[in-house]
Amino acid sequence: MRRLLSIAIFVTAAVSAAAQNLTDLIISEACVANLTGIVDADGQRRSWLEITNTSTGTVNYAGCFLSDEKSNLKKYMVPKGDLSNRLGSRQVTVIWPSFEICPGTTLYLVSTDGRTVIDTIDVPEDLPADMSVRKVAKDNKRIDFRTDPNPAVPTPGMMNTDGEIESGSERVAHHDPHGWTLTLTSVSVVFGALLILMIIFTVSGNTFSGKYRRAKKGTPSPEEAAAIAIALSEHLSDEDADIAAIGLAIHLFLSEEVHDSESYRITITSVTPLWGDKTRNFRKTIKR
Amino acid sequence: MSQILDSLQQFWQFTGFANCTWGNLVMILIGIFFITMGILKEWEPLLLVPIGFGMIVGNIPMFPGLNIGIYEDGSVLNILYQGVKQGWYPPLIFLGIGAMTDFSALISQPRLILIGAAAQMGIFGAYLLALACGFAPNEAGAIGIIGGADGPTAIFLSSKLAPDLMGAIAVSAYSYMALVPVIQRPIMLALTTKKERLIRMPKPREVSRREKIIFPIVGFLMTAFIVPSGLPLLGMLFFGNLLKESGVTKRLANTASSALIDIVTTLIGLTVGASTQADKFLTGRSLMIFGLGLLSFIIATASGVLFVKLINLFIKNPEKKINPLIGNAGVSAVPDSARVSEVVGREADPSNHLLMNAMAPNVAGVIGSAVAAGILLGFLG
Numbered sequence: 001m002r003r004l005l006s007i008a009i010f011v012t013a014a015v016s017a018a019a020q021n022l023t024d025l026i027i028s029e030a031c032v033a034n035l036t037g038i039v040d041a042d043g044q045r046r047s048w049l050e051i052t053n054t055s056t057g058t059v060n061y062a063g064c065f066l067s068d069e070k071s072n073l074k075k076y077m078v079p080k081g082d083l084s085n086r087l088g089s090r091q092v093t094v095i096w097p098s099f100e101i102c103p104g105t106t107l108y109l110v111s112t113d114g115r116t117v118i119d120t121i122d123v124p125e126d127l128p129a130d131m132s133v134r135k136v137a138k139d140n141k142r143i144d145f146r147t148d149p150n151p152a153v154p155t156p157g158m159m160n161t162d163g164e165i166e167s168g169s170e171r172v173a174h175h176d177p178h179g180w181t182l183t184l185t186s187v188s189v190v191f192g193a194l195l196i197l198m199i200i201f202t203v204s205g206n207t208f209s210g211k212y213r214r215a216k217k218g219t220p221s222p223e224e225a226a227a228i229a230i231a232l233s234e235h236l237s238d239e240d241a242d243i244a245a246i247g248l249a250i251h252l253f254l255s256e257e258v259h260d261s262e263s264y265r266i267t268i269t270s271v272t273p274l275w276g277d278k279t280r281n282f283r284k285t286i287k288r
Numbered sequence: 289m290s291q292i293l294d295s296l297q298q299f300w301q302f303t304g305f306a307n308c309t310w311g312n313l314v315m316i317l318i319g320i321f322f323i324t325m326g327i328l329k330e331w332e333p334l335l336l337v338p339i340g341f342g343m344i345v346g347n348i349p350m351f352p353g354l355n356i357g358i359y360e361d362g363s364v365l366n367i368l369y370q371g372v373k374q375g376w377y378p379p380l381i382f383l384g385i386g387a388m389t390d391f392s393a394l395i396s397q398p399r400l401i402l403i404g405a406a407a408q409m410g411i412f413g414a415y416l417l418a419l420a421c422g423f424a425p426n427e428a429g430a431i432g433i434i435g436g437a438d439g440p441t442a443i444f445l446s447s448k449l450a451p452d453l454m455g456a457i458a459v460s461a462y463s464y465m466a467l468v469p470v471i472q473r474p475i476m477l478a479l480t481t482k483k484e485r486l487i488r489m490p491k492p493r494e495v496s497r498r499e500k501i502i503f504p505i506v507g508f509l510m511t512a513f514i515v516p517s518g519l520p521l522l523g524m525l526f527f528g529n530l531l532k533e534s535g536v537t538k539r540l541a542n543t544a545s546s547a548l549i550d551i552v553t554t555l556i557g558l559t560v561g562a563s564t565q566a567d568k569f570l571t572g573r574s575l576m577i578f579g580l581g582l583l584s585f586i587i588a589t590a591s592g593v594l595f596v597k598l599i600n601l602f603i604k605n606p607e608k609k610i611n612p613l614i615g616n617a618g619v620s621a622v623p624d625s626a627r628v629s630e631v632v633g634r635e636a637d638p639s640n641h642l643l644m645n646a647m648a649p650n651v652a653g654v655i656g657s658a659v660a661a662g663i664l665l666g667f668l669g
Contacts, residue, residue: 163663169426169449179419179428183412186663191515192661194652200506201398208499258310 021063024055026135026145027109027121031154032101033129038156039094047101049121050094050134050156051109053087056147060086065110066116073110073117075099094156100262103127127151138158143146289415306348309568319343332466332624335439337460342366342561347352347444358562362650372454377556378440379524384549385440386528389515389622393647396492397443399644400610405493405651406595407618408660410588414580415664426450429664431577434461435584436657437468437619441521445661448669455563456574460581468624469631471582472616474590476632478610478663479593484600485636487513487611491643502531511659514561517669518662578603585619592618592649610645617646620653630638 029050039045049066052058062085074096076083076178087093101107105220106126109118122131129175137144137160148160176182300306322340345365358365372376395400397653415432423431430453442461446454464471505585508526508627512519531541593615600609613633617625629646 114475167426168425168666169429172425172668176425177419177427179416182425182667183416186660187409188414189514189663190408190656190659191402191405193511194401194656196510196514197507197652197655198398198401201395201401201503201509204502204506205395205398205493206501208496272484 006041021055021057022061022111022118023061024059025058025087025109026052026054026119027107027161028134028145029134029154029156029158030101030107030123031119031132032103032127033131034124034154035129036096036144037130037154047095048094048096049101049107050092051087052159053065053089056089058086058088063112065108065112065114066095067108067110068099068101068105070108073108074114090159092157092159107136120186121147124151127277130154130251134160255270262267293365299363302351302440304309304349307351309349309566311570312349314570315564316344317567319347322561323464328588328649334553334584336466337560338557340560341457342558343459344561345558347378347566357565358559359565365559365562368555369563371552371555372443372458372559372563373447375444375520377552378444379520380552381440381473381549381556382521382524382554383528383544383657384552385622386504386525386551387545388607389529389532389649389651389654390647392495392500392528393492393644394651395495395503396501397645397648400614401650401652402561402599403592403595403615403618403649404620404654404656405618407592407615407620407653408436408656409590409591410437410584410586410619411657411660411664413587413591417583418580420465421574423576423581424450426668427453429668430457431580431650432465432584433457433657433664434577434581436653436660437461437585437588437621437625438654438657439465441620441657441661443556444521445518448665451578452568453573455560455569456577457581458560459564459569460578462557463578464581464585465621465624467617468621469628470505470584471585472619472628473632474632475586475589476593476613476616476628479559479590479597482636484597484612485633487609488570488637488640489609489611489642490607493646494645497533498536501530504533507655511655514629515659515662515666517666520659521658521661522655524530525654527587542651553621587618588619601664609638611642614642614646614649617648618651618653618656620650620657622650622654623647625653627649 027049030048032047034045034047037045038048040048051061062078062080062082064078065074065076066078067073070074076099078095084093101112101123103123105123107123109120110116111118127133128151132154134148134152134155135145136148145160152160161211163165172179172182319340319342322343324340325331325341326546327653353604354360356363356365360366383402409434411434413432414435415428417427418428426449430442430450433442433445434457437443439458439462442457443454446457450457454604496586504526508522511522515522526543528544531537531544559624591614595618596612596615600612601610611629611633612627613636614629617629619625626646630641630643633640633642
């Protein structure tokens with residue numbers, strides 16, 4: 001039980017860690033000279049950057065850092081305790097850092113430890129006003145991004161796309177024209193999925209059918225039970241023998257030695273027991 | 289008088305006779321053939337009769353613009369066809385299949401589950417062949433799923449990956465499902481020896497109600513976490529089974545396994561049939577799809593049988609050997625392919641009943657083909 005609990009805690013922790021994978025965040029867009037674009041909460045037009053969650057899970061980026069200096073990665077910390085800092089799958093958010101973004105710099109998105117750089121984006125020296133540098137999705141799953149070499153019209157808070165996204169089929173046609181990679185991968189997954197089911201139901205089947213159950217101390221084996229029944233038959237009268245047989249059956253059932261396929265019912269077929277059957281008795285009645 | 293003649297001439301232009309093409313006639317004949325096979329041979333009549341009649345409906349020559357054709361937006365047939373096009377019907381059929389299927393055979397003999405995986409080789413074999421024939425990867429994936437021997441899955445996947453080929457794929461899948469006894473038997477006989485066909489398998493153990501209730505929940509969680517793209521099919525399949533096995537939702541299970549699945553099967557059959565209009569169906573690509581579909585069935589059957597023979601090499605205890613005749617049941621044509629195992633097994637030994645043992649890979653095949661469809665959708669969608 002303790003082991004099960006440990007495994008459960010470990011699995012829960014692992015799943016939580018995966019769900020909080022900050023490495024799935026990217027700086028997807030940045031605007032330096034924001035003269036006519038969006039305004040912040042104070043109504044000011046400032047430089048901004050955009051973060052995208054490329055994963056299928058939710059990521060909380062509170063406590064992460066933003067900087068434009070490699071020597072000072074903790075220049076701006078995303079405030080903690082704000083519920084809006086949770087980014088859902090494929091969601092995009094705009095951040096207004098406390099520093100002004102300058103052309104020709106590199107922007108760093110840094111993990112909560114203040115050291116691990118998650119992602120960077122280079123801001124071109126000649127980025128025009130009211131234009132942005134951005135990363136666009138290379139695939140329709142919005143997982144793989146590349147930096148757009150050309151300045152773009154800002155699209156804050158929206159998934160960046162250049163309208164030339166490769167479909168899954170096109171990607172496969174490009175990377176796996178003969179289909180062997182997809183085939184081998186798919187066959188492995190199908191076998192893997194059904195193998196897992198097989199293992200689970202083998203274990204559960206053995207558990208439910210009593211294979212792992214230890215016989216209780218003092219519980220008679222089927223041979224011992226038969227011997228007890230024969231011994232009882234020699235010492236009890238006909239009526240007592242029936243009662244003893246029923247009692248033994250119930251005892252065996254309760255001690256889980258005997259499996260009855262019908263739940264909540266013990267089937268006792270009305271068969272005259274051999275030890276009480278006078279017609280089959282070796283001692284024949286003497287006819288006078 | 290001339291006005292009447294003009295009217296009659298004008299009316300003639302609206303009739304089917306004036307607009308008929310040889311393609312329409314061919315498709316109508318194919319439709320009649322499907323109906324005949326469904327009624328006389330009783331080959332999948334619940335599918336072949338609606339599909340056959342749908343073919344006739346879809347190929348009645350008509351004057352364009354009447355807004356009654358299946359491809360004309362807003363027509364009655366077009367509205368019903370949305371269930372196929374958008375992929376609504378297949379998950380509903382899976383709900384009914386789940387509510388009808390008893391997974392006891394699989395739960396009691398988990399070692400037979402992998403046969404259901406091996407038989408999915410038909411899908412990927414046909415995928416490779418379709419790519420070699422020049423089909424695009426998404427089209428090849430949709431064609432390959434015919435080898436899963438699962439009509440609803442074939443419709444679901446082709447509606448997502450290659451809507452233009454859906455008519456040919458659906459008709460091909462259902463046709464070969466109806467021909468399962470004809471296709472599988474010679475392959476099974478060719479790949480097994482007389483001694484192997486005589487192998488007796490132990491009777492599956494009794495499965496408790498608790499195990500039956502746990503199965504759909506655990507089965508769903510495991511498969512859906514691995515292949516989330518198969519969620520619509522896997523979710524409905526296991527949900528339907530939970531309704532059946534929980535014992536407290538009998539009304540819902542009864543509806544899902546009778547009225548609901550009957551209604552959806554009628555609509556899917558009719559609209560898939562009606563979607564096979566001659567100008568869209570009678571093409572060289574359709575013929576290639578039929579050929580690839582047949583090959584995928586052959587590969588699937590052979591893979592299942594050969595996989596059992598491979599497993600037997602590693603089983604030392606002769607009492608635990610598996611009869612290779614249940615290998616064909618790994619394709620998910622439930623319960624037809626399991627019936628074929630039983631019939632061919634009894635031909636070798638009339639007292640050897642393989643049906644219950646064959647049901648295990650058979651229902652595992654349903655899960656396997658839904659997983660395979662999910663994978664293909666994930667990669668190619």
